[in-house]
Amino acid sequence: MSATRFPPHFTNSDHRQRCLVQLRSKNVPLEKYIYLNGLKGRDSNLFYDILLENMQEMVPILYTPTVGDACVNYSHIWRRPEGLYVSIEDKGRIREVLSTWPNLHDSRIAVVTDGSRILGLGDLGANGLPISIGKLDLYIAAAGIKPSSTVPICLDLGTNTQRYLDDPLYIGVRRPRPEAAEMDAFMEEFMEAMREVFPNLLVQFEDFSTDNAFKYLDVFRHKYPVFNDDIQGTGSVILSGLVNAARLSSAASNLPLADHKILFFGAGSAGIGVAKQLLSFFTTNGLTPEEARSRIYTVDSKGLITADRKGLQEHKKFFARTDYNGPPMTNLVDIINYVQPTALLGLSTLRNAFSEDVVKAMCNHNKRPIIFPLSNPVHLSEVDYPDAIQWSNGEVIFASGSPYKPVAHGNAVFEPGQGNNMYIFPGIGLGSILSKTRHVSDGMVEAAAFALAYSLNDEEKAAHLVYPRLSRIREISAGIAFAVIRQSQKEKLDNNAYLRTLPDADLLGLIQDKMWQPPVLQMRTVGRL
Numbered sequence: 001m002s003a004t005r006f007p008p009h010f011t012n013s014d015h016r017q018r019c020l021v022q023l024r025s026k027n028v029p030l031e032k033y034i035y036l037n038g039l040k041g042r043d044s045n046l047f048y049d050i051l052l053e054n055m056q057e058m059v060p061i062l063y064t065p066t067v068g069d070a071c072v073n074y075s076h077i078w079r080r081p082e083g084l085y086v087s088i089e090d091k092g093r094i095r096e097v098l099s100t101w102p103n104l105h106d107s108r109i110a111v112v113t114d115g116s117r118i119l120g121l122g123d124l125g126a127n128g129l130p131i132s133i134g135k136l137d138l139y140i141a142a143a144g145i146k147p148s149s150t151v152p153i154c155l156d157l158g159t160n161t162q163r164y165l166d167d168p169l170y171i172g173v174r175r176p177r178p179e180a181a182e183m184d185a186f187m188e189e190f191m192e193a194m195r196e197v198f199p200n201l202l203v204q205f206e207d208f209s210t211d212n213a214f215k216y217l218d219v220f221r222h223k224y225p226v227f228n229d230d231i232q233g234t235g236s237v238i239l240s241g242l243v244n245a246a247r248l249s250s251a252a253s254n255l256p257l258a259d260h261k262i263l264f265f266g267a268g269s270a271g272i273g274v275a276k277q278l279l280s281f282f283t284t285n286g287l288t289p290e291e292a293r294s295r296i297y298t299v300d301s302k303g304l305i306t307a308d309r310k311g312l313q314e315h316k317k318f319f320a321r322t323d324y325n326g327p328p329m330t331n332l333v334d335i336i337n338y339v340q341p342t343a344l345l346g347l348s349t350l351r352n353a354f355s356e357d358v359v360k361a362m363c364n365h366n367k368r369p370i371i372f373p374l375s376n377p378v379h380l381s382e383v384d385y386p387d388a389i390q391w392s393n394g395e396v397i398f399a400s401g402s403p404y405k406p407v408a409h410g411n412a413v414f415e416p417g418q419g420n421n422m423y424i425f426p427g428i429g430l431g432s433i434l435s436k437t438r439h440v441s442d443g444m445v446e447a448a449a450f451a452l453a454y455s456l457n458d459e460e461k462a463a464h465l466v467y468p469r470l471s472r473i474r475e476i477s478a479g480i481a482f483a484v485i486r487q488s489q490k491e492k493l494d495n496n497a498y499l500r501t502l503p504d505a506d507l508l509g510l511i512q513d514k515m516w517q518p519p520v521l522q523m524r525t526v527g528r529l
């Protein structure tokens with residue numbers, strides 16, 4: 001049998017360009033995703049090399065919004081084994097299953113989902129794996145984590161989504177999700193096995209349904225190095241965006257962030273996660289805990305959350321209002337007129353919930369209203385950017401969970417921000433790994449938020465951005481990792497004494513040196529062998 005050979009005039013740089021041409025020839029985003037996934041399987045160094053050079057174009061394919069389509073359809077687009085499935089049927093032998101992973105000692109970061117709330121798309125069961133893969137691609141691209149150190153995990157615990165159970169091609173276990181006691185026992189065994197099998201691993205919990213997201217963060221955060229991206233990562237990235245949004249709005253209102261009033265539309269893991277992060281910010285900026293709490297209002301599917309409501313879920317109780325005793329307030333415009341918030345944050349999964357009336361009500365109370373529709377993917381956004389610009393006559397300070405393009409209005413072009421935890425978790429992960437932190441503390445998450453907030457350069461400030469440009473993501477992640485390491489040291493959670501000896505400039509240099517670069521161009525500058 002003759003060996004295959006590269007064509008005589010093959011060059012690596014041509015091939016790089018060829019891949020981009022092939023990618024761009026596809027019109028359907030999911031086909032682009034499938035193409036890139038195939039490229040990663042064929043030549044992962046080339047894939048990451050292209051990704052690093054084309055973040056703006058490729059992140060929306062590998063991550064939100066298109067990764068949402070990939071998850072919904074994963075059983076149908078599946079091509080080859082990726083990541084690690086741990087099934088409820090593996091109970092009792094989870095350690096053995098984890099031990100099959102090839103790079104046990106090299107593994108540093110796992111993203112673990114149980115597929116029960118993928119983005120705003122609901123319970124996707126075993127189809128949730130691409131979210132773990134997409135997050136880890138961002139760890140690699142944005143923070144230079146070595147690909148062989150990443151472990152994408154999907155816990156296949158069944159699904160309550162009937163159309164998957166009825167789908168002959170569904171790749172997961174065909175059973176409903178377990179009751180709480182069975183799931184708790186599974187999670188205990190899983191986390192203990194993770195510690196035994198992977199000695200140096202940070203675990204990021206991703207897209208667990210809200211009750212479980214809070215529960216397992218509470219149960220495991222002091223036992224293992226773990227964090228929950230939807231609660232803590234989102235809290236951190238939105239605090240950061242609000243710091244910059246408050247600076248922009250204060251030009252019109254003179255109001256520091258600590259004097260703002262924030263209305264959360266959506267009170268799940270993400271909404272409450274952000275509310276808690278803000279509470280902590282307010283209290284460290286001079287407010288008493290009660291004053292801080294009074295600045296935050298939450299709304300769920302039943303309206304403004306008040307303390308007198310019967311059967312309130314545990315995670316909603318802390319921010320439930322005690323100062324409103326009228327009939328249930330369900331209309332968002334009424335709620336805005338009652339609260340008079342300076343900022344409206346959407347974490348509800350309810351498309352178009354911020355109608356023209358809502359945006360105009362925010363404008364009535366604020367010269368420059370802060371409106372962040374943060375639900376993912378883009379088709380669940382509470383308001384589209386062009387509408388928000390038009391209805392506010394260009395005054396809105398805007399960030400969305402999924403990306404939007406700039407919008408022309410009047411004589412100006414306005415650029416949206418992307419308020420997504422993707423700006424935060426790569427730096428938190430890198431800093432946690434390098435410092436060998438025992439736990440990821442609230443202080444580390446808050447330090448990450450400020451490092452991101454203060455990372456805007458002059459050009460970005462002049463363009464009135466609330467988040468830095470994605471093209472600078474490695475520089476940004478290095479700054480976040482630096483802040484996370486120093487905070488871990490301050491709290492004596494770190495386990496890398498050498499980093500303590502380094503002056504700031506040397507520590508930053510070390511972080512940058514540790515970032516993995518795809519070696520593709522050195523490996524095959526000419527392919528005629």
Ligand SMILES: NC(=O)C1=CN([C@@H]2O[C@H](COP(=O)(O)OP(=O)(O)OC[C@H]3O[C@@H](n4cnc5c(N)ncnc54)[C@H](OP(=O)(O)O)[C@@H]3O)[C@@H](O)[C@H]2O)C=CC1
Nearest residue numbers: 119120210266267268269270300301348375376401420421
């Ligand atoms: N931008 C980012 O970085 C991030 C964005 N997200 C996005 O946030 C969204 C929410 O995630 P998560 O908090 O985990 O999800 P949950 O399902 O736990 O929370 C959704 C919340 O929205 C409320 N809600 C639903 N429908 C309505 C309605 N008609 N009116 C008012 N409120 C409503 C729900 O109310 P009830 O409690 O009554 O059911 C619930 O409080 C998702 O789309 C997710 O993709 C999440 C993490 C990060």
Ligand SMILES: CC(=O)C(=O)O
Nearest residue numbers: 119207230376420421
């Ligand atoms: C961004 C993210 O983590 C989410 O939408 O769930």
Ligand SMILES: [Mg+2]
Nearest residue numbers: 119206207230
């Ligand atoms: Mg998430």
